[in-house]
Amino acid sequence: MDIKWLKTFVTAAEYENYRKTSEVLFIAQPTITVHVKNLEEVLGQELFKKTGRNVFLTQAGRRFLPHAKQILDDYYQGIHEMESWKQGYKVKLVIAVSPLIAASILPSILRRFLEKNPEIEAVIKVKESIEIGDTVANGTAHVGLARIEPFHQELHVAELYKDQVILVTAHDGRDVETAPPLEMEELIHEHLILTHNHPGYWDDLLAEIGQKFSRYRTMEVSQVNITKKFIEEGLGISFLPRSSVTRELMEGRMLEVSSEDIPLPQAATYLIYKEETREVALFKEFLRGLYTFR
Structure with missing residues (x-):
């Protein structure tokens, strides 16, 4: 039994189409047919039924599929283990x-x-x-x-450590030493607050913001990296753990805003x-x- 036959069988079972299987595996469609037939001869069972351009697993095919996947998993795991051993990993x-x-x-x-x-x-x-x-x-x-x-x-x-959450906005080109400090209230009134990029603190923080400020708008952005990109492009502001924006602050792409108006959480x-x-x-x-x- 050739490992290539098993790979072809599992892929064909996923796509139920020999043409698509051929495209995914980068082999000719007649080769797909040969691999399946060779496997069927070894097993003594028909694995697919053809209907138009599509193929469907027979009862024997469905029964053999998890075994074929396990054989492939073991094979690739073995290859990976040997490569790791060759590279000196234990x-x-x-x-x-x-x-x-x-x-x-x-x-x-x-x-x-x-x-x-x-x-x-x-x-x-x-x-x-x-x-x-x-x-x-x-x-x-x-x-x-x-x-x-x-x-x-x-x-x-x-718990490894706690990280202070800070309010950050895009750098507006100002001289931070001579320009007047940015006001949290003004930023919150004028910009979208990009929220829920962290799983731990947003519900409580928004409750605090709602009690302090009568008017604000939010937009949920689930990923921190996307949030940071949006901030740099001037799309909004956000409250993020300091460690996640250290480089942006050092490089002058973002500014930290004083947040004395509301208590800010720490992220563990x-x-x-x-x-x-x-x-x-x-x-x-x-x-x-x-x-x-x-």
């Missing part, structure tokens, strides 16, 4: 991380951790914070870095893991050296 650490953390603190953390532990192969899975607890709980990732605390009894959770970052394997313990101790966490 263990793998899969980290589930929120987009905000991935775009801010993770690169620096990861670079220093891998320099200290070159035998560890890191795999990064970017997930929304609300998904990270499930990802670690079901074993898809060994450890998670999230902006909200998961409620899974089987997980260990440690959490370390999440299920089993403290050796590689998880190394990552945890490395983070403990950077942050004081409980």
Whole structure:
């Protein structure tokens, strides 16, 4: 049995069309037919029924499909493991991380951790914070870095640090040393507030804004990177964790606005893991050296 036959079979089962399968796999359509027929001869079962231009799995095809997928998964996993071994890796650490953390603190953390532990192969899975607890709980990732605390009894959770939330707006070309300071009330009245780019604090913060200011408009933008781009283009303002806009503030692309009118929250970052394997313990101790966490 050729691994190519299995790949063709699984792809054809997904698209139910030999022409589309041919386009996806970059092989001629007659070759698709040959692969399927060869597999059918080995199994002694017909795997597809043809109806017009489309093909559909037979009962035998549906029964064999999960086995074919598992064989392919094992094959590619084996290839990957051998490649990792050739490159000097001994263990793998899969980290589930929120987009905000991935775009801010993770690169620096990861670079220093891998320099200290070159035998560890890191795999990064970017997930929304609300998904990270499930990802670690079901074993898809060994450890998670999230902006909200998961409620899974089987997980260990440690708060790494708290990040001050600040109000930021686009730099308007002013000389920050001589120009009058920007007023929060004026900005909120004149600009859209770009909201819900962080999972933890927006509902309470909007309640505070509503109590203080009689007039404001909002627009939900679920990703921090998109929020920052919108701010730089003058589309709105937002309240973001300081760590997520450090570079933009340093490079003068954004301005921090005084926020004495309302109390601003802090955004916590959490370390999440299920089993403290050796590689998880190394990552945890490395983070403990950077942050004081409980």
